[in-house]
Amino acid sequence: MTAHRILTIAHGHPDFSKGGGELAAYNLHRAYSAAPGVEATWFLARAERGRGPSGRIVHRRENEFLWEQGMRSFHEMKALNQFELHGYFTELIQTLKPTVVHVHHYVFMGLEFLRIIKKIDPSIKLVMTLHEYIAICANSGQMVKTGTNRLCYASGYDDCHQCFPDKTPEDFWLRRHFFVKYFDLVDQFVAPSDFLRQRYIDWGLAPERIVTIENGQPRRDPLPPRPLAPGETRNRFAYFGQINQFKGIEILLRGLAGMTRTERKGIVLEIHGANLDVQTQDFQDRINALRAPLEAERTLYWIGPYEPRQMTDRLRNIDWVVVPSIWWENSPLVIQEAFAHGRPVIASDIGGMAEKVVNGVNGRHVDVGNAHAWGQTMKSVAADTVQWDRLHQGISPPLSHEDCAAAHLALV
Numbered sequence: 001m002t003a004h005r006i007l008t009i010a011h012g013h014p015d016f017s018k019g020g021g022e023l024a025a026y027n028l029h030r031a032y033s034a035a036p037g038v039e040a041t042w043f044l045a046r047a048e049r050g051r052g053p054s055g056r057i058v059h060r061r062e063n064e065f066l067w068e069q070g071m072r073s074f075h076e077m078k079a080l081n082q083f084e085l086h087g088y089f090t091e092l093i094q095t096l097k098p099t100v101v102h103v104h105h106y107v108f109m110g111l112e113f114l115r116i117i118k119k120i121d122p123s124i125k126l127v128m129t130l131h132e133y134i135a136i137c138a139n140s141g142q143m144v145k146t147g148t149n150r151l152c153y154a155s156g157y158d159d160c161h162q163c164f165p166d167k168t169p170e171d172f173w174l175r176r177h178f179f180v181k182y183f184d185l186v187d188q189f190v191a192p193s194d195f196l197r198q199r200y201i202d203w204g205l206a207p208e209r210i211v212t213i214e215n216g217q218p219r220r221d222p223l224p225p226r227p228l229a230p231g232e233t234r235n236r237f238a239y240f241g242q243i244n245q246f247k248g249i250e251i252l253l254r255g256l257a258g259m260t261r262t263e264r265k266g267i268v269l270e271i272h273g274a275n276l277d278v279q280t281q282d283f284q285d286r287i288n289a290l291r292a293p294l295e296a297e298r299t300l301y302w303i304g305p306y307e308p309r310q311m312t313d314r315l316r317n318i319d320w321v322v323v324p325s326i327w328w329e330n331s332p333l334v335i336q337e338a339f340a341h342g343r344p345v346i347a348s349d350i351g352g353m354a355e356k357v358v359n360g361v362n363g364r365h366v367d368v369g370n371a372h373a374w375g376q377t378m379k380s381v382a383a384d385t386v387q388w389d390r391l392h393q394g395i396s397p398p399l400s401h402e403d404c405a406a407a408h409l410a411l412v
Contacts, residue, residue, distance in 0.1 A: 002099065003037060003038065003039035003099075004032075004037060004038045004039060004099050004100055004409065004412065005038075005039050005040045005041075005096065005097060005098045005099045005100070006029075006032050006038060006040070006041045006042070006098060006099070006100045006101075006102060007041075007042045007043075007044060007093075007096055007098040007100070007101045007102070008025055008026075008028065008029040008032070008041070008042070008043050008044070008101075008102045008104065009025075009044045009045075009101065009102070009103045009104065009105075009109075009113075010022050010025035010026065010043070010044070010045045010046070010104040010105055011045070011046050011104070011105035011106070011107050011108050011109060012045055012046060012047070012108075013026070013043075013045035013047055013060065013064075013066060014026045014308070015060070016047060016048075018274075018307075018308065019242070020131070020215070020331075020332060020333035020334075021104055021105055021131040021132075022045070022104075023308060023333060024104065024129075024131070024192070024215040024216075024333065025043075025045075025102075025104035025105075025129075026043060026045075027215075027216060027218075027401050028102070028104075028215075028216065028401070028404060028405060028408065029041055029042075029043045030401070031216065031401040031402055031404060031405035032102075032405050032408075032409075033063075034402070034405075035402070035405045035406065035409060037409065038409070040063075040096075041063060042063045042064070042065065042096055042098070043063065043064045043065070044057070044064075044065045044066075044067055044092070045060075045064075045065070045066055045067065046066075046067050046068075046069050046108045046109050047066035047067065047068060048068070048070075049066070049068055054068045054081065054084070055067075055068060055069060055081030055083065055084025055085070055087065055088055055089075056068045056084070056088055057088040057089065057092055065092070067088075067089070067109065069081055069084075069108060069109045069110070070108060071107075071108055071109075071110060072110070074107075074138075075138060075167070075171070075175055076174075076175055076178045077106055077107070077110050077111045077134070077178070077179070078110050078111070078112065079109060079110030079111075079112050079113070080110075082112070085112055085113055085116055086116070089113055089116060090116055090120065093116065093117055093120050093121075093124075094120060097121075098124060099123075099124060099125065099412075100124065100125045100127060100412050101117050101124055101125070101126055101127070102127045102128075102129070102408070103126065103127065103128045103129070103186075104128075104129050104131065105131060107134060111178075111179070111182040112182070114126060114182050114185045114186065115182065115185060117185075118185050125187050125188070125412045126185060126186045126187045126188075127186070127187065127188045127189075127190060127408070127411060127412065128183075128186045128188075128189050128190070129189075129190040129191075129192065130189060130190070130191055130196060130200060130210075130330075131192065131330055132196075132330060133196070133199060133328070133330075135176075135179045135183070135200075135203065136155045136199060136200070136203050137152065137155055137160075138160060138163070138164060138167075138172070138175065139152075139163055139164075142246055142327045142328075143155075143199075143327065143328055144246065144326070144327050145163055146163040146164065149245075149326050149369060151326075151327070151328070151350070151368075154202065155172075155203065157169035157170075157172040157173050157176075160172040180204065183205070186209075188209065188210075188211070188411050188412070189205060189209050189210035189211075190210070190211060190212075190213050190408065190411075191210055191211070191212050191213075191330075192212070192213065192214055192215045192330055192331035192352075193212065193214075193330050193331040193351075193352040193355050193356070194212050194355060195328070195330070195351050195352045195354075195355050196330045196331070196352060197210050197211070197212050199328075211411070213399075213404060213407045213408060214331060214336070214398065214399045214404070215331055215333060215336060215399075215404065216398070216399050216400055216401035216402070216403065216404030216405070217336050217337065217339075217340040217398045217399065217400060217401065218340070218400070218401060219400045219401075219402070220312075220340055220341070222340070222341055222342025222395070222397075223312065223315060223316055223341045223342050223343070224342075225319075225342070225392065226316070226317055226318065226319055228385075233266065233382055233383055233384075233385055234319040234320070234381065234382060234384075234385050234388040235266050235267050235268060235319065235382035235383075236268045236270070236317065236318045236319045236320070237267065237268065237269045237270070237318065237319070237320045237321075237322050237346075237378060237382075238269070238270040238271075238272060238314070238315070238318040238320070238321055238322065239252065239269070239270070239271050239272065239273065239321075239322050239323075239324070240272045240273065240306070240311070240314075240321065240334045240337070241272075241273050241323075241332070241334055242273055242274065242275050243271075243273045243274065243275050243276040243279065243287070244275065244279055244283075245279065245280075245283050246325060246326060246327045247273075247324070247325050247326075248323075248324030248325045248326045248348065248368075248369070249271065249273075249287060249324070250283075250286060250287060250290065251324050251326060251369055251370070251371045251374055252269070252322060252324045252371075252374055253287065253290040253291065253294065253300070254290065254371035254374075254375075255371040255372065255373070255374030255375030255376075255378065256269060256294055256299060256300065256375060256378070257290055257293070257294065258371060258372055258375045259375050259379060261297065263379055264294075264297060264299045265297075265299075266379070266382050266383065267299060267378055267379065267382050268298075268299065268301065269294075269299060269300050269301070269322075269378075270300075270301045270303050270314075270318060271300070271301070271302045271303060271304075272303045272304070272305075272306050272314055273304070273305065273306075274304065274305035311337055311341070312341060315337075315338070315341045315343055318343065319343070319344075319388060320343065320344055320345070320346055320378075320381065320388075321334060321335070321337075321338035321343050321344070321345045321346070322345075322346045322347070322374075322378075323335060323345060323346070323347040323348065323353055323357075324347075324348055324366070324374060325347075325348055325353060325368075326348065326368055326369045327351070328350055328351030328352065329348075329350075329351045329352045329353050330351070330352045331352045331355075331356060332347075332352065332353060332356070335347065335353070335356045335357060336356070336398040336399075339362065339395050339396070339397070339398050340397065340398050342392060342395060343392075343395075344362055344363045344364075344388060344391040344392055344394075344395065345357045345362065345363035345364075346363055346364045346365075346366060346377060346378070346381070347363060347364075347365060347366070348365070348366060348367075348368040348369075349365035349366060349367060349368055350368045358394070360391075361391070361394040362391055362394040362395045362396070363391055364377060364381065364391070
């Protein structure tokens with residue numbers, strides 16, 4: 001049996017960026033390193049180090065590298081520093097001699113490096129995990145109509161032109177074929193959800209070229225249920241993740257604000273997240289206007305950013321994890337984290353969220369974008385301890401990092 005030499009490539013390093021895709025890539029890299037039949041592993045992450053995208057590749061720690069790359073065109077996913085694709089990046093591939101390159105993203109790096117890899121050694125197995133819908137949708141892969149919160153159900157050249165009037169339908173034809181040209185170099189695609197897999201099949205990927213493998217989680221014992229004082233209910237909710245217009249925080253807060261003050265007294269919501277300060281001023285103003293009275297009532301606690309290692313302690317004193325995103329999502333890492341810790345999830349009823357959370361079994365679905373429905377759902381489950389017990393019992397352990405790595409290695 002050939003010993004694998006695996007290079008994992010991601011669009012960010014968890015040392016600097018805590019997104020789900022970055023964490024999934026890094027955790028899988030570490031699981032590869034301990035897997036049978038693997039001779040060597042490396043991790044290459046795109047990084048912005050304040051000096052501009054020079055194209056340089058620098059050493060971060062043992063077997064980990066940072067790539068100072070940027071974008072010349074987000075529309076076609078073209079790298080800014082073309083010259084160093086044939087310099088630093090080429091030298092890295094020639095030096096490491098990987099047998100497998102597992103790509104977890106191409107944003108901020110472009111797509112051209114895929115051709116470089118195959119040009120250096122056509123026998124290198126190229127695996128790509130698709131964490132979003134960027135190839136399908138030019139609106140940051142959200143599949144949401146620009147300037148609105150309306151969901152997009154399928155891409156089309158004229159439909160995309162309506163979202164981006166400065167681009168012609170022909171521009172979107174060219175964009176699609178640019179992606180297809182580079183995707184043809186990939187030996188195996190992986191989707192962390194059946195929903196995303198089907199979206200890419202509908203877009204044009206052959207079904208046999210893309211398989212579903214869930215992102216892994218550390219093996220751990222679930223947390224015990226939060227101890228309840230006499231008369232207390234399962235009324236503590238928490239949101240974990242980025243703070244932006246697509247994550248549904250505004251819908252969640254409007255749901256709380258729409259209750260009577262008496263109803264809100266039976267609910268506590270914690271927000272664990274970052275990056276509100278880099279959103280549009282209009283969005284910041286709306287969120288802060290909703291926050292202030294809820295914080296004054298001690299219904300809302302804005303806890304702020306967290307490190308992945310803090311997740312267990314922060315989940316210990318809550319009952320429900322909420323995922324109110326207003327876009328499709330793919331496979332939100334927080335859902336698997338909640339299940340690994342034994343916490344039911346309340347999520348929007350679309351996309352990868354609806355797939356991972358089975359309504360009435362391990363959590364609840366809520367009508368996406370419906371603030372009133374979110375308020376009513378939180379109010380009803382907070383008063384129903386029996387329901388929490390049933391949903392808690394319905395949680396199954398998520399895929400482990402080790403089993404996730406084994407499933408990927410079976411592809412190569």
